[in-house]
Amino acid sequence: MSENPNKLNLDQLLDLKRAEKPADDFWDGFQREFRQRQLQTLIEKESGWKQTVRMLFARSSLLVPFSGVVVALFVLALNFKQEDPLQKGYYEVVDLVQSNSQPSSVETSQEISQITPDVEEVRTNPVDLFPAAASFVMDSIHNEEPEPLNYTREFPTSTIPAEKRAVGALVSYTIARDNPSFGFSARPQTIGF
């Protein structure tokens, strides 16, 4: 109790602060608002990349094409970065095309251009002969589908430098033929020569 009846002490004043409370029905609204926000948090948690990954893995029909695209891009990236293992095969193909197109009796390029202008074009830039596309069918190994997926992938060649096109096509074809891995097998269909 205060010594002076006209004055309060600090404890008594702070008692007023302790008595500042919301009414009882305030807490119903508080709880309702909290549940709404909690639900919103749970929904947000499910969205975004997690949901995408979950969707991909839940549906094998989406996973296989997705994996195929990833692997194909990976193979192409490797092809551009590393020494091409099929370099030899590439030159063999080039030689084959050139020998088939070039008349054996022609001695000089001057004469070639006079006789067959098309052949001259082949000799100066032989890779332009190749539209360079390897297409193949991918079947899922583990998707338990009775029918093959028949997913056909043709590599676009417009972004590939001209001198790499034939090699890219060969690599794609060979990888598809020899590597039934990454959850799918690929049956080569065509190679664009």
Next chain:
Amino acid sequence: MSFVKSITQPFTGSDQALSERDADWLVVQRVQAGDVAAFDELVIKYRERIYSVIYNLTSNKEDSFDLSQDAFIKAFQSIARFKGKSSFFTWLYRISVNTTLSFLKKNRHRRFLSYENISEETGTSDIIEVLAAKTGTEKPTLLKELQHKLNEALQTLSVKHRTVLVLFEIDNLSHQEIAEIMNCSVGTVRSRLHYAKKQLQSELQDLLD
């Protein structure tokens, strides 16, 4: 060594505190196991105390509502990382205080006060009645005036001093608990508390003995 442990674990001091901590920990484990609805039990248990501490720091009931909600949502979002090293209560208080301090820091230039009603069962009702009679003021008017002066005086304290004062004097937490929540030493808590009370007394000089 055991002495050091005992002073760093304030909530194991009594059986009641220990059992409360254990009870909370069991609920937390249920939430962590995926029982989202179990978190409601913790909200219902602590909502009044959390709201109270935030309200006493902000002196604004609308902000207090939002900040209490934020604090509980933050706790819910982080509960998977709660390992039970401190009590859930201390952890929740720390989240609430930090959330409030960040808000106050961010909005320090645009603050206004909005008060809760003073409940009838205040221990000062007798003296308020005497004061009201002597000054010829109606009791509700006097209460409003006192409430306003008190809240304004609290807002003149720095955030750190106000927090210590509110946690100790109004929410009745121990020095050790406050030190844990504010991540400082017990000595710092004592010194801040001493300074805060002195400053508050000076601010309310007209009303006090």
